[in-house]
Structure formats: C-alpha cells, structure tokens
Amino acid sequence: MTNAHTAHDVLLRANKITKQFGGLTAVNEVSVDLCKGEIHAVIGPNGAGKSTLANLLTGDLPLTSGCVTLNGQDITGWTPEKISRHGMGRSYQKTNIFRSFSVWDNVRLSAQSRSQPKPFNPLAWLQHASHMADVNERAERALELAGLQNRRQAMAGAASHGEQRQLEIAMTLATEPQVLLLDEPLAGMGVAEAESMVRLLLRLKPLHAMMLVEHDMDAVFALADHLTVMVNGQVIASGLPADVRANDGVQAAYLGEDH
DSSP states (O other): OOSOOOTTTEEEEEEEEEEEETTEEEEEEEEEEEETTEEEEEEOSTTSSHHHHHHHHHTSSOOSEEEEEETTEEOTTOOHHHHHHTTEEEEOSSOOOOTTSBHHHHHHHHHHTTOOOOOOOTTGGGSOGGGOHHHHHHHHHHHHHHTOGGGTTSBGGGSOHHHHHHHHHHHHHTTOOSEEEEESTTTTOOHHHHHHHHHHHHHHGGGOEEEEEOSOHHHHHHHOSEEEEEETTEEEEEEOHHHHHTOHHHIIIIIOTTO
16 A cells, blocks of 8 residues: 555545644644545644644634645635535534434434425425435435444433444434544543444445544554644654554654553
C-alpha cells in the first residue's frame, strides 16, 4: 500500500486548514485526505486540536484559512446541514441520541431528515410515518449495518453504553453519508464493547471514507490505513501506521516507549 492517492480516490480533502481563537492557533495548516475504503485515524494528546479539526471539516466551526472539498466540490463556508446533505456524517464525543425513543424511532427520524421536500399536500399530515417506505428502507439498512436489528424496540436510554454508541452510528448511517467522521467512538467502553465497535467499523470501511479520532491505541492500530498525529494544533507525523509508530518524534511526544 502506498500513501499516494489519485483525485478519484479522495472523497474529502482538507488543504492547509487553520483555526485561530484570538491569539490561540488551535489547528495550524493541517491537510488531510479521506478516501473511500480507508480509515484515516487522527491521534494526539488532549488539547492537540483533533476535535477542532473534525468541527472544521463538518462546518461546525468556520475556517480561519485553508479550504475543504467534498466530492470535488469546495464546501468551505457551508453550513453543517448543507455539508451533511452533501454526504458527510458525524458522531460526537458525547453520545447524541433521543433517550426516550426506541432504537428504531431514533434511526427512522435520522432517515426522515434526508427525505426530499414534496409538493404541498394539505392532507400530508394524515399519512402515518410508518407508510414512508423510502425512509423505512434507509432506516432498516442502517440498523442492519450497525448490527442493531434485534434491538429495534429497545428504549434508547435503557441500552448499554456500547449499544448507544452503535445507535449513534446507525443514526448517522441513516443519512446515507459517503464520509464518516467518528469522534472517539470507543470512549468509555469495556473490552467486549470495544471489540464489537472495531468489528462494526471494519464492516463500514469498504463503503465509506472514514476519519477516526480515538485514544484507544489498540483499536487505532487494528483499524487505521493512514495515521496522522497532532500535537498543539500541528501535524507532527502522517503516513502508514507502522511508519508513524516507529517515528522517534511521535514516540517522544505521544506514544511513549511502551508502544
């Protein structure tokens, strides 16, 4: 495997993006390519700028400089909703679900957000949501991909932490994204839950370009095709995981001798 990617491979490209908060440079000229069928992991200590980077890519924060393209189109300055509709899905560090709804209703609501507006129909309110076949099909596919088919009637708030993280990913999948940005999906998980999440991400990998922000190094090295290390808002190394792992600067700054 090489690090070279053709323009055809790259679904998302960030080119020298920077974010400044007053005198603080949180992200400093970071460039990232996300390609279909690959997982690009971004690691670094707390405060390195990883989540800020994700927020810049999704439009949750405006860029100070640089540009981002998605499917070859410049999306710099777009709203998060517009970027999402253009094919980007995002999960957050803190699980973001409707706890009082069932697993199925959570996923179906996400799928419904992608329905195209239809001509005005004064009787539309009479149509029950369960009759929306296209929405149900998207929700069903997302449930199956996330491995939650047998938990559809469970209340989201009563699900285990691992299942709630799976549910959040299922909700993201229901919007049919091409690019997935996952912010610490394994945070707070036990060994069995983490192994289940790793299997899920490997299942999703062939269908998506993925960026993974994660502190679980075992998971990172099990999953990543490409690895970028950030410290103090800057990239200190980027490349194949084995090469980055062996980098003296990375070992000193982050991984430590035990890795």
